[in-house]
Amino acid sequence: ALALSLSACGGSSSASSTSSANNPYGLITPGQFRVASVGDSKPYTFTDSSGKFTGFDVELFTDVAHRAGIDNVVFTGQDFSAILPAVANGQFDVGVAAIGITDKRKQTVDFSDGYLAGYLTVLTTKTSGVTSADSLKGKRLGVVQGTLQETYAMKNFPNSNLVRFPDNNAAVSALNSGTVDAHFLDYEAAKDYVSKFGLVDAADIPSFDAPAGFAIAKNKPALKDALNKALKAAMDDGTWKRLYQKWFPGSPMPKQYLPASDQ
Numbered sequence: 001a002l003a004l005s006l007s008a009c010g011g012s013s014s015a016s017s018t019s020s021a022n023n024p025y026g027l028i029t030p031g032q033f034r035v036a037s038v039g040d041s042k043p044y045t046f047t048d049s050s051g052k053f054t055g056f057d058v059e060l061f062t063d064v065a066h067r068a069g070i071d072n073v074v075f076t077g078q079d080f081s082a083i084l085p086a087v088a089n090g091q092f093d094v095g096v097a098a099i100g101i102t103d104k105r106k107q108t109v110d111f112s113d114g115y116l117a118g119y120l121t122v123l124t125t126k127t128s129g130v131t132s133a134d135s136l137k138g139k140r141l142g143v144v145q146g147t148l149q150e151t152y153a154m155k156n157f158p159n160s161n162l163v164r165f166p167d168n169n170a171a172v173s174a175l176n177s178g179t180v181d182a183h184f185l186d187y188e189a190a191k192d193y194v195s196k197f198g199l200v201d202a203a204d205i206p207s208f209d210a211p212a213g214f215a216i217a218k219n220k221p222a223l224k225d226a227l228n229k230a231l232k233a234a235m236d237d238g239t240w241k242r243l244y245q246k247w248f249p250g251s252p253m254p255k256q257y258l259p260a261s262d263q
């Protein structure tokens with residue numbers, strides 16, 4: 001009876017829930033997607049003026065969830081570095097935050113197929129003296145802990161002084177108050193901060209080898225297959241293209257996610 005009541009209350013919070021007849025994807029709460037995201041990466045994932053999560057990744061995942069039969073989707077903001085561990089240990093069903101798929105990250109979690117390939121951007125001010133990736137020597141470069149930007153900067157900008165932040169908000173306020181000379185984040189989010197604070201995009205570095213994917217706990221084949229099937233359907237019927245044009249107007253559109261008729 002105890003085991004029954006445990007599973008009835010939605011499973012434990014330590015190990016990720018197992019699949020069952022009424023819970024084919026092994027969700028923490030049957031019928032609901034608990035999603036870990038970040039609130040300050042507009043227009044990928046962000047909270048609007050009413051505090052509601054929205055953006056390209058949010059609307060794409062919500063569409064994919066609907067196609068997989070789940071319309072109850074709850075987004076919770078986390079520090080980026082907390083997302084993958086929390087998904088791996090069953091505190092969330094999915095991580096959705098422009099999370100690049102890498103072999104290193106696949107040691108902790110599994111991913112859906114990729115859905116967005118773009119650039120990493122060095123964001124700076126008009127007075128920092130940072131005008132390109134090469135001029136980062138001796139400069140204080142902000143990165144969000146746990147991002148590909150952190151890994152890339154450690155490898156490729158060894159002469160810059162890395163300053164680690166929990167999120168973009170903290171890094172960009174440090175940039176605006178002059179306590180760092182630049183911040184290293186995703187292209188579309190950098191573009192939003194450029195328009196918001198009159199900042200400067202000093203360099204765009206391709207990250208096509210690590211397209212963003214939905215992060216899920218390992219060994220959840222039914223969930224992974226359902227997300228991939230739904231993702232492909234969203235691309236094939238032009239939903240992906242519509243959302244890309246809505247959230248990234250004017251940006252070059254990667255071809256690999258367009259309907260066959262557009263290839």
Ligand SMILES: NC(=O)CC[C@H](NC[C@@]1(O)OC[C@@H](O)[C@@H](O)[C@@H]1O)C(=O)O
Binds near residue numbers: 101116186187213
């Ligand atoms: N929310 C974040 O801050 C994510 C930062 C960073 N995103 C990289 C990325 O997934 O962003 C979307 C696309 O441009 C991908 O090509 C890129 O690797 C990462 O995965 O570490």
